[in-house]
Amino acid sequence: MPDLLQLRDLDPSHWSALAQAWNDWSDDLDQQLSDLNGEVIERIADDEVWQGFAAEAAGRYVDEIRRRGVQSVDDIRNVADVYKQAADDITGIQDRLASVLAYAHSSGLELRADGEIWIAPYDTTGLSDGQKIHEREVRHRARVDVQTQIAELLTEAEDLDSDLTGRLEHHSAVHSSAADIAAMQERIEEQAARAAELAGTRPLTHEEARELRDLLEHYAEDPVFATEFLDLLGPERTLELASDITGIGNHLGHPDPELARRLQIELGEALATATDARSEPNLGEQWWSDLAEAGREEVVLPGFTGPDGVYGYQFLGPLLNSGEYSSEFLEFIGNDLIDFEKENPEAWNTQEGVLGAPLRFNFIDDQTAGLDPMYGLMLALDENPQAAKDFFSKDGEDRVEYFAEREWIPDSLTRSVPDDHVSAGWSSFGDALEAATLEAGRDEVSREILRDSIGAFADRSDGIPHNMGDTMTNMISAEIAFVNADSIDSSTNRHAAHRDDIRAVIGDLASDPEQYAQIHEAQRVYTALRLEEMASSSFDLGTRYTDVEMAGREAAVIFNALDGARAEAGYAEMTSADNEYNKALEDRAALTDLVLGNIVGEIPVAGGLLGDGVTMVLDDVVENSRRDDFSSAEGWAQDLYRQGSTDVESLVLDAMIRHEMWAPDAPPPAELMIDGKVPAYSSLDPVQKGVFDEWRRSPAGGEMRSVIDEIKVSYHLDTSISFGDESRSGG
Numbered sequence: 001m002p003d004l005l006q007l008r009d010l011d012p013s014h015w016s017a018l019a020q021a022w023n024d025w026s027d028d029l030d031q032q033l034s035d036l037n038g039e040v041i042e043r044i045a046d047d048e049v050w051q052g053f054a055a056e057a058a059g060r061y062v063d064e065i066r067r068r069g070v071q072s073v074d075d076i077r078n079v080a081d082v083y084k085q086a087a088d089d090i091t092g093i094q095d096r097l098a099s100v101l102a103y104a105h106s107s108g109l110e111l112r113a114d115g116e117i118w119i120a121p122y123d124t125t126g127l128s129d130g131q132k133i134h135e136r137e138v139r140h141r142a143r144v145d146v147q148t149q150i151a152e153l154l155t156e157a158e159d160l161d162s163d164l165t166g167r168l169e170h171h172s173a174v175h176s177s178a179a180d181i182a183a184m185q186e187r188i189e190e191q192a193a194r195a196a197e198l199a200g201t202r203p204l205t206h207e208e209a210r211e212l213r214d215l216l217e218h219y220a221e222d223p224v225f226a227t228e229f230l231d232l233l234g235p236e237r238t239l240e241l242a243s244d245i246t247g248i249g250n251h252l253g254h255p256d257p258e259l260a261r262r263l264q265i266e267l268g269e270a271l272a273t274a275t276d277a278r279s280e281p282n283l284g285e286q287w288w289s290d291l292a293e294a295g296r297e298e299v300v301l302p303g304f305t306g307p308d309g310v311y312g313y314q315f316l317g318p319l320l321n322s323g324e325y326s327s328e329f330l331e332f333i334g335n336d337l338i339d340f341e342k343e344n345p346e347a348w349n350t351q352e353g354v355l356g357a358p359l360r361f362n363f364i365d366d367q368t369a370g371l372d373p374m375y376g377l378m379l380a381l382d383e384n385p386q387a388a389k390d391f392f393s394k395d396g397e398d399r400v401e402y403f404a405e406r407e408w409i410p411d412s413l414t415r416s417v418p419d420d421h422v423s424a425g426w427s428s429f430g431d432a433l434e435a436a437t438l439e440a441g442r443d444e445v446s447r448e449i450l451r452d453s454i455g456a457f458a459d460r461s462d463g464i465p466h467n468m469g470d471t472m473t474n475m476i477s478a479e480i481a482f483v484n485a486d487s488i489d490s491s492t493n494r495h496a497a498h499r500d501d502i503r504a505v506i507g508d509l510a511s512d513p514e515q516y517a518q519i520h521e522a523q524r525v526y527t528a529l530r531l532e533e534m535a536s537s538s539f540d541l542g543t544r545y546t547d548v549e550m551a552g553r554e555a556a557v558i559f560n561a562l563d564g565a566r567a568e569a570g571y572a573e574m575t576s577a578d579n580e581y582n583k584a585l586e587d588r589a590a591l592t593d594l595v596l597g598n599i600v601g602e603i604p605v606a607g608g609l610l611g612d613g614v615t616m617v618l619d620d621v622v623e624n625s626r627r628d629d630f631s632s633a634e635g636w637a638q639d640l641y642r643q644g645s646t647d648v649e650s651l652v653l654d655a656m657i658r659h660e661m662w663a664p665d666a667p668p669p670a671e672l673m674i675d676g677k678v679p680a681y682s683s684l685d686p687v688q689k690g691v692f693d694e695w696r697r698s699p700a701g702g703e704m705r706s707v708i709d710e711i712k713v714s715y716h717l718d719t720s721i722s723f724g725d726e727s728r729s730g731g
Contacts, residue, residue, distance in 0.1 A: 015087035022080035128683025168704035192228035216266035223279035226270040235291035242315035261363040272323025317373025320380040327387035367424035370413040378428035385440035398418040404456035430471030458501035477522040507565035531655035553714035653681035666700040
């Protein structure tokens with residue numbers, strides 16, 4: 001599919017010029033046919049030039065040439081028409097895109113260099129919290145609207161491209177004889193046979209490998225070639241070829257990682273093409289079954305004296321990192337991989353290197369060594385969101401839980417693995433989950449996958465791996481309304497995600513400042529809209545109070561999890577930083593970095609050495625620079641936590657004030673009124689808030705006091721924030 005920038009910057013005049021070039025060519029050919037008539041055909045018809053059967057044969061031959069020429073003129077003009085129509089169509093799409101982008105600009109949005117639409121920075125000076133939320137929501141809705149319209153235009157452009165390709169192929173096919181088509185297919189099959197012949201050599205020489213690479217680069221996405229090539233090889237030899245490619249990258253005389261990378265990419269493309277049942281021809285399900293059987297067998301690596309237990313599946317994994325595989329094939333292979341792994345839980349733990357170097361199977365990227373084939377499976381699912389959605393929602397299978405609990409081996413490219421190393425497999429799993437829940441269409445199925453994800457990671461003793469944090473944050477932020485609904489319904493709906501699980505997962509994510517901010521913003525916007533819905537309904541005042549209280553309590557649970565976790569994490573970060581800072585000062589290590597850098601900024605020191613005089617000064621600086629900020633850290637954390645409760649209350653009060661949820665005969669004090677209206681609570685100054693709070697706690701405030709009290713209770717329910725037991729160093 002074309003991207004936004006490609007569509008915007010495409011110049012349709014090139015297509016118009018191409019259409020004109022085709023028309024010019026057709027005119028030239030038409031003129032040559034006229035010359036053929038005058039210079040050849042009329043002479044053949046002259047009795048003095050040629051007579052008898054020879055003249056008749058020559059005449060028929062020239063007539064056939066002229067017939068084909070006339071047909072070619074028509075074909076060329078038809079092609080010109082195709083390009084001209086395409087230029088007109090794409091111009092229309094671009095005009096509509098320009099209108100959408102103009103609307104985006106007027107709505108406070110901006111188009112960034114990466115082609116994404118974002119909310120542009122805007123001035124919020126003087127706006128109350130309620131007004132800020134309103135402005136943010138207006139821009140958010142505009143962004144969603146713009147993104148939807150752009151997606152529709154991109155789909156139209158892709159359809160136009162497919163239509164153009166189809167019409168051109170139609171012109172080619174209609175006027176190609178059966179003999180021409182058969183000859184073309186025969187040539188492709190000959191190339192497939194040559195590729196299979198090369199791949200049948202063990203081990204491949206570099207010359208053979210390069211010739212095979214060239215053939216695959218040209219034909220890998222052709223169903224005839226890919227199917228014939230892999231059918232001739234067979235599943236077992238296909239995995240042996242994949243192991244030979246690994247050999248090329250690892251050593252075999254002269255390591256060539258780039259050649260191995262290209263071969264893996266193209267072999268993966270061929271496998272994806274040939275296993276797609278929508279292609280014709282294609283490898284049948286029996287071939288899939290034989291491939292799975294071969295994946296369970298050990299494969300010998302030619303030239304290696306390396307480890308036993310290298311399974312065929314470990315060579316299939318990198319191939320899944322290339323090509324667009326069908327949902328059916330990924331379901332079949334993925335299911336068998338899981339079954340095999342359950343039977344052989346140590347199958348991928350081949351960590352020994354060969355010839356003094358770490359073993360590497362994956363040359364397509366530098367994220368993993370490729371020992372764990374599940375990494376490739378997850379990447380393939382990420383490339384096909386519908387396949388990911390089908391895979392993780394398989395009836396009777398707890399696949400999300402399985403992948404959350406399985407051991408993702410380090411799969412490192414280096415022999416020495418740091419203690420804090422987290423496998424890139426986690427990241428690939430997260431990408432596949434995000435594809436399944438957000439990219440394949442959000443519905444009850446995708447939300448069930450989100451529920452499974454929340455439950456799986458709430459139960460995981462190590463929490464959410466840091467390289468999956470962004471994924472889970474995106475999923476929860478996008479489905480924040482659903483998460484809130486499950487939180488409130490978990491006691492009555494057995495299918496809902498449990499409230500404690502939601503709190504645990506959100507709390508885990510909130511320890512990261514950026515993830516906290518993203519979920520917090522999504523929750524604020526959702527809460528404001530939800531409260532607006534409840535407060536503005538046509539029900540009586542008592543019912544609206546009940547509904548607003550319910551919405552506020554629902555939000556309080558989520559804000560509590562966010563704020564409490566962020567407070568704990570921030571406190572730990574601040575106090576830990578003090579410990580490390582003070583220890584560094586005591587050790588007198590890197591004083592220019594630690595002391596000068598923290599107190600007066602980065603000051604260059606000539607030669608990088610400190611003289612005796614400077615050292616004496618620094619001794620005093622060190623003594624006076626010790627930090628004991630446990631009390632300030634605790635104060636910061638508690639303030640953040642307390643502010644969270646105040647924020648929820650403010651959102652609720654803004655909604656109730658906006659819709660005047662009080663008895664007509666008992667309004668707030670007149671001194672608060674501006675043009676007969678009470679401003680948003682969040683915009684009142686401290687004195688005005690004091691006046692309003694005194695009124696709402698009085699009998700005139702009706703049920704407003706009890707609503708706020710209940711929301712406070714919900715926010716602080718079952719909360720335990722730990723600020724203690726750390727040992728203090730310094731002071």
